Amino acid sequence: MKSSSFFFFLFFFLLLLSLSPPSSSIAEAKTHLLKWEIKYAFKSPDCFTKLVITINGLSPGPTITATQGDTIVVVVTNLLETENTAIHWHGIRQIGTPWSDGTGGVTQCPIQPGDTFVYKFVVDRPGTYMYHAHYGMQRSAGLHGMIRVMVPQETKEPFDYDYDRSIVVNDWWHKSAQEQAAGLAALNFGWVGEPQSLLINGRGKFINCSLAGANSNVCNISNPECSPAVITMIPGKIYRLRIISVSSLSAFNLELEGHNMTIVEADGSYVNPVAVKNLNIYSGESYSVLIKADQDPSRNYWVALNVVSRKPGTPTGTAILNYFSNHPSKSPPTRPPIGPSWNDVLYRFNQSLAIRSHPNYIEPPPRTSDRVIIFLNTQNKINGYVKWAVNNVSFTLPDTPYLIALKEKLTHVFSQKPAPETYDYKSYDIGIVQPNPNATTSNSLYKLDYGSTVDIILQNANTLNVNNSETHPWHLHGHDFWVVGYGLGKFDPESDPKRYNLVDPIKKNTVPLHPYGWTALRFRADNPGVWAFHCHVEAHFFMGMGVVFETGVEKVGRLPESILGCGKSKKHTSYP
């Protein structure tokens, strides 16, 4: 470990020199040493007691708070009895540290029970991010939390606020991640169904609590663990709410009753402020919104979380917007907002269009791209198993992580068959169930020329069910992309690129693909490594909805030994 420590030190020192914008902050850049124990515990987030994967006893895990340029060192000890794990730092590009991306099967071997693994990376940009398990379906078991990266004290942000608060939203099932995964993987496909509850900051309320079990050990509505989350506001003050969705499945609409909000940040980029009544947020997205405590201070208001895009089978998730000095648990005299109609695609589509870069922070995209890849998003069957696929290829993870395989030149680890660049867009009817939904599986990857500009067009289509197309929030590891266009219907490679927004597109790491629509992204493949790009719906990625990009892997430094130890790297011995 001695030599790798030195390497880390040297590397991060150089990185800090090159990245930290104001030179004065170099001296202040801190290293945050976090010690995390990953362990199962019985928790009652929605009053129903079940096994949850916790970090130091918590789910959501502890919020990581740091300042731009700081180094985060997370010493993760896996105290699960039989399960491995891996943690992804979602939105952190891991420039120079691709082995710290935490993507099981892509950038590292998983952390075995009893083992301690060290993640070390620089948070080079301010903004709101998240972390979560990226192994099996462990994210849905509760292993997730928020990352808040502050600007250095002397740096001004393009908006003002008095206080800064966090909102973590997700959906919650009473079945275990193992049960969910086993159902999805079975020939006799078993779907866990809509979530039992929606959680705000890890708290919700299961409405059928009294039916759930014979005794109050199983579900107890008075358990303090499931008392509603409270956001207290001082009248007249302005609050920045940092919101992340670690949702497994659901697309959400978040409404703060009686308060408009102004979207000012998306995935770490400053947004040209947009005032909205409510916010659509998709799994893997993060936003900052400003709200002013300018309503009747004698009462409390609802924070309301509603499912959109799927027909809701779950009651509104609620928290309390508490005007000081009302009692935090004082129920608002009103009913919680029910949000927009769940199937109002246009409403969500238009909000997506409205998220553009703040004029003072525009980073103009390249005018042209070097390569265009079109990804048709479909639900398929493979040998009778239900799968998701892009271009009729359902993704599978190799046993040996790509980063290791490529750097250490291990062969026969993944398919060398080229992955498809497009689909037959001239004849394909996105509005109907595919006449032949059969697909193939593959673990081949897309090799992107280092430094090249790549356009990705995500094309949605009908699922295996008539008149059904789902929302897919796609997340790119290791890079942000410019969101250059959204459309409804089928993307036309001739005409649609002419309408791309190359003026003020927002840079994000996660973007929705709306039902029957398309989303166009542009990014520069300038971060050496191997990077997953996938639908952030946990079940969809689990069932094959993703791809892997490799770029400039020859520029990646010597891999830490600690990421080795599975598949062909189990016996790999290049580190004497």
Added chain:
Amino acid sequence: MKSSSFFFFLFFFLLLLSLSPPSSSIAEAKTHLLKWEIKYAFKSPDCFTKLVITINGLSPGPTITATQGDTIVVVVTNLLETENTAIHWHGIRQIGTPWSDGTGGVTQCPIQPGDTFVYKFVVDRPGTYMYHAHYGMQRSAGLHGMIRVMVPQETKEPFDYDYDRSIVVNDWWHKSAQEQAAGLAALNFGWVGEPQSLLINGRGKFINCSLAGANSNVCNISNPECSPAVITMIPGKIYRLRIISVSSLSAFNLELEGHNMTIVEADGSYVNPVAVKNLNIYSGESYSVLIKADQDPSRNYWVALNVVSRKPGTPTGTAILNYFSNHPSKSPPTRPPIGPSWNDVLYRFNQSLAIRSHPNYIEPPPRTSDRVIIFLNTQNKINGYVKWAVNNVSFTLPDTPYLIALKEKLTHVFSQKPAPETYDYKSYDIGIVQPNPNATTSNSLYKLDYGSTVDIILQNANTLNVNNSETHPWHLHGHDFWVVGYGLGKFDPESDPKRYNLVDPIKKNTVPLHPYGWTALRFRADNPGVWAFHCHVEAHFFMGMGVVFETGVEKVGRLPESILGCGKSKKHTSYP
């Protein structure tokens, strides 16, 4: 793998030459190649549907049938999504193949998801054995099955029978192994409670099925998966029933209504035949009994499985003893036998005493031993956590398996503090709750001189509850032991050894320690390797009730690379 294959070949060839008794059988010795996929599946063994770990879709897994001297090759692919595994071949001594013992943390690193691991070993003795997961609490999740080793055709056994049948008994919970383990490991100790059902050949009946869930997907009494097991007999014929208990917790009494049985085999040793009304069988034990189909052939009879030693909270498990040509599902007109009183220790004690070697197969034990180790069995507290311990030391597994650590001379892997040889038997009162139940944890081991004779005295005591002492079935890996004595009360090192049975003691690998009693074992430490010796109650071993013996590890051949890859052996690179 080339060189290790050659090594295996050479090794087993030599082994076969040396071990197979009749020279004619050498030519006939077969290799059985088994391909197993380990996977979660939803199963309804007692009509309640839950996630079960299956082998090729089955739980219990496929029965391994082979002839003495055959080689078994089991190619295990772990298709669990996030969990590792390891499989122990219980009763197989693994002479020359200690790395195939399948004990996670002792003889191998666990098999990671997606990996394939090859177990290869010779079944050198005829008899009835079993296999099961030996990692976390996966045995209780359903990963277990029977091994039947036949005598070569020309070899005569000391009893006659017409047909040979299998009975696998165990207890069954609706909570997952993860839930059980998390409760046991929690500061706020959570006990899963008594089993919901008792299973015979993987089938039982949950009596509260209709209360279990809102719909018949959760529990359906007409599910064919939970129709009772049937053992069909032709009137007048003699049946050999091979019985194994893979119970997690419960001690059992098995009764075949209206039929006495004659015990003829115990853990692979021939027994001086004992006729019994019913058989007490403890977790990890195997027996063969003979029964004659000599009752009223116009009706069926019950096979009844009852809990003993713990106050039963679970209804009798039943199967059908079906007289041909009655319909197999024809219910017997009687009530199932309820077995002996659950707390009749003397009844069970006397049956233990009655199990002695068949006179024609006596292998006399050494007259004296080189070392005597006394193991006081207690329930303890460590920093508030409930634990089990021997001599007030609660066992923990190191991250790096002992066999690897010792062979590869990895240091600081486990404690070098000597493990205690005895307890303060002069002053200790086994009949009361310990005034100071505090214990320590340790992963130190017992080094036994190679070839030496060791006496082990297991001494039972009161648990943390007043007037309570449990039954602990202790299982030794890699060796059989002679059962030289049982006693009730406190073992006296002066007088009790004088009453040891050195004439016709049975050789076993698993033996009960009765409440408030003692059990004395003698064995020759003649199998080079590292071997667990532990209580076979899964929760008890999980909570620290075990030790590890090392002997002659310097004689162990080069380890297969495939067992490496965890703890300090993750980075171990002695295999270029």
